Amino acid sequence: MDLSSINPVLFVAGFLVAATPLIFAALGELVAEKSGVLNLGVEGMMIIGAICGFATAVETGSPLLGFAAAAVGGAALSLLFAFLTQITLANQVASGLALTLFGLGFSALLGQSYVGVKPPRLAEVNFGPLHDIPVLGPILFSHDIVLYFGFALVVVVWAVLKYTRAGLILRAVGESHDAAHALGFRVVRIRTLAIMFGGACAGLGGAYISLIRVPQWTEGMTAGVGWIALALVVFASWKPWRLLLGAYLFGGITQLQLNLQGAGVAIPVEYLAMSPYIITILVLVVLSADKSAAPASLGRTFHASS
Amino acid sequence: MKLSTLLASAALALGLAGGAYADAHGKTKVGFVFVGPVGDGGWTYEHNQGRLAVEKEFGDKVETVFVESVAEGPDSERVMTQMALDGADLIFTTSFGYMDPTINIAAKFPDVKFEHATGYKRADNVSTYSARFYEGRAIQGHIAGKMTKSNVIGYIGSFPIPEVIRGINSAYIHAKKVNPDVEFKIVWAYTWFDPAKEADAAKVLIEQGADVILQHTDSTAPQAAAQEAGNVITFGQASDMAQYAPMPRVSSIIDNWAPYYIARTKAVMDGTWTSTDTWDGIGAGMVGIGEITDAVPAEVKEEALALKASIADGSYHPFTGPLKKQDGSDFLAEGETADDGTLAGMNFYVEGITGDIPN
Incomplete structure (x- = not known):
């Protein structure tokens, strides 16, 4: 065992990067679920975002344009889900699963000519002297702009949901769409916007994997992150801060267990490998001992005539 | 009423399936179960190249089907069963974790030949193959x-x-x-x-x-x-x-699976297929x-x-x-x-x- 071979600074910086795709995807799903829509298509929207972002970044040479395209791509795919569930009133679970399958297949088709291509690099934000602070500098001030954007987005979503009228309306729609409808809110429109926000966020998360974390395009490269994001929303009991904590826990322990393996720590590898899932779930379940529950209308179909 | 409709349509479906089976009888159907996507650029990609080589070699005489990203374990049994029911004559299962599922399904379909990559369990209709x-x-x-x-x-x-x-x-x-x-x-x-x-x-x-x-x-x-x-x-x-x-x-x-896949498909066509254990390396290509x-x-x-x-x-x-x-x-x-x-x-x-x- 040689713990000194683990560099704590690189480790923390590494897990911030590992957690970011999860934060984006889970945050988008949180907003959609707060509006009462259960979209199981996160994985599909992520992978579409991954390829849209990758292709755009390669073609234009601009990673930021890539991220923009990823958000658009994810939102566009989510519109399909919105059409199915909000207009044609299809079952949300089935539509979401179909969206994942479609996204995985369609992204493989789009990505045919991008296998083995190296994407342009997104530069670190220049914080000037801040970057030179020992320990804190490399951990906090040596990342790309999208990582900070992900963190900021958590703050914004939390503030909007808690303190603004828009957030109140969104929650009202998610708790009781009939009551919200009776008050004159346009349930379908609000839900469609929430679904699109979820799609855009998932797309960003996917692009973060293909442009920053790996960086390359490979078929099916999200490999289940979307499903973890879905679980995270539930275990975070639909609260943005807990979601952030959960994502960091999951990303952190994933990185930690790889580091410990590399250092040859005498804990059986099986336990290390399962630890991110178990510890994240445990911590969030303990935290959610209060009375927070799912949005009451979650997954229920709404039609104005009912 | 409902039940009889159901039975009638089931019979019809069976009839159709039977018909399709008879139609395809001239063709040897080869199935492939892949653990990752064919575009992974690595393991599964090469197995798929082998599949394409089989198609190229035998042209109209062969039909290949594949399912990608199949989880190791019970889910793979479902995929293999479906392939066997769809009339596959030969099924390649290309990951270690398909070993027990392959043996289980092979026991249920004694007329279908199975080839399991990198494993060590064989049966009368299950061969194993791997590379050194x-x-x-x-x-x-x-x-x-x-x-x-x-x-x-x-x-x-x-x-x-x-x-x-x-x-x-x-x-x-x-x-x-x-x-x-x-x-x-x-x-x-x-x-x-x-x-x-x-x-x-x-x-x-x-x-x-x-x-x-x-x-x-x-x-x-x-x-x-x-x-x-x-x-x-x-x-x-x-x-x-x-x-x-x-x-x-x-x-x-x-990994170069093409020659092996072609040889084994040929063996099924000729009726000379037997259960074997193949382990070739650099020398054999x-x-x-x-x-x-x-x-x-x-x-x-x-x-x-x-x-x-x-x-x-x-x-x-x-x-x-x-x-x-x-x-x-x-x-x-x-x-x-x-x-x-x-x-x-x-x-x-x-x-x-x-x-x-x-x-």
Whole structure:
């Protein structure tokens, strides 16, 4: 065992990067679920975002344009889900699963000519002297702009949901769409916007994997992150801060267990490998001992005539 | 009323299926179960190349079907059952974790031939086949031992199964031979295909000082991570991964399944198929060594090619004594070579590797 071979600074910086795709995807799903829509298509929207972002970044040479395209791509795919569930009133679970399958297949088709291509690099934000602070500098001030954007987005979503009228309306729609409808809110429109926000966020998360974390395009490269994001929303009991904590826990322990393996720590590898899932779930379940529950209308179909 | 409609439509469906079966009777139907996507650029990609080669060889006389990204375990039984019910004559199951499912399903469909890759359980209608990847690992180990400056070599393992352990041992023996100070850091990813996790594992190993990364997972993500890091070399796994040449990818192990798949399909067509156990290496062409790039010094390249030639013609076996096991007990005496049974079930590290093998 040689713990000194683990560099704590690189480790923390590494897990911030590992957690970011999860934060984006889970945050988008949180907003959609707060509006009462259960979209199981996160994985599909992520992978579409991954390829849209990758292709755009390669073609234009601009990673930021890539991220923009990823958000658009994810939102566009989510519109399909919105059409199915909000207009044609299809079952949300089935539509979401179909969206994942479609996204995985369609992204493989789009990505045919991008296998083995190296994407342009997104530069670190220049914080000037801040970057030179020992320990804190490399951990906090040596990342790309999208990582900070992900963190900021958590703050914004939390503030909007808690303190603004828009957030109140969104929650009202998610708790009781009939009551919200009776008050004159346009349930379908609000839900469609929430679904699109979820799609855009998932797309960003996917692009973060293909442009920053790996960086390359490979078929099916999200490999289940979307499903973890879905679980995270539930275990975070639909609260943005807990979601952030959960994502960091999951990303952190994933990185930690790889580091410990590399250092040859005498804990059986099986336990290390399962630890991110178990510890994240445990911590969030303990935290959610209060009375927070799912949005009451979650997954229920709404039609104005009912 | 409803029940009778249901029965009638079921009968109709059966009739139609039967008809389709009869129609396709002239064609030999070959199914493939893949563990990753065909575009993974590694393991599954090469199996799919083998499938395409079968189609090319036999043209209209054969029909191939495949299902990709099939989880190892119960879900694969469902896929195999469906293939068998759809009239497949021969089914290739191309990952170690399909071993028990293949045996289970083969017992239910005695007329369908099954071929399971990298496993060791056979039946009257189940053959096994694998390639001696460890021969390629020996060459990688040699190059890695010569090239490393930090003397730390990172190894991304997938699952602790004999095939992977054999590869680690073979690479370690040959790295150690040319560089006594070399140290292996092994990380188990517990997945065959998860680019993000593979990239993370590679990054962690690089952060911990590794300047050579060997992988036994299927995607090219570790190559991308090494390219990012700069002065790190890698080897293509299962496929050439030439898009990352000349750096970081300095060579590769290439699986060439096409000749085997063609021969076995032919055997089914001719009615000569029998249950066999095939284990071919560099000599038979099942394992290829990708071009060694100029990033490797000329003399190292020459040594590596000489090693390859001696393995190919059988004059050298990568597991030749004297070798000890990790616990210090004797494994092979001076000049003794490991037999296939020992190799197939290898579940121990050789002396010098630190860490435990997960159960």
